[in-house]
Amino acid sequence: MIADDHRLFREGLRLILSREGGIDIVGEAAHGLQTIEVVSDLQPDVV
Incomplete structure (x- = not known):
């Protein structure tokens, strides 16, 4: 998973x-709250 605001x-x-x-x-996530939601849903190995 990729998380960054840019x-x-x-x-x-x-x-x-x-x-x-x-x-x-x-x-992929563009901000912190979105990152938490996506990680919760997808359970990736690495963020």
């Missing part, structure tokens, strides 16, 4: 991580 940073990180094998981006 859309451009999230997009860049998603691009970089998508090039790595074995990494699946399961969610």
Whole structure:
């Protein structure tokens, strides 16, 4: 899961991580409350 308040940073990180094998981006959040909600729903291994 990617969590950051800057859309451009999230997009860049998603691009970089998508090039790595074995990494699946399961969610994205733009602020703290949204992060808590998404983590609660998706239960990702890494935020």
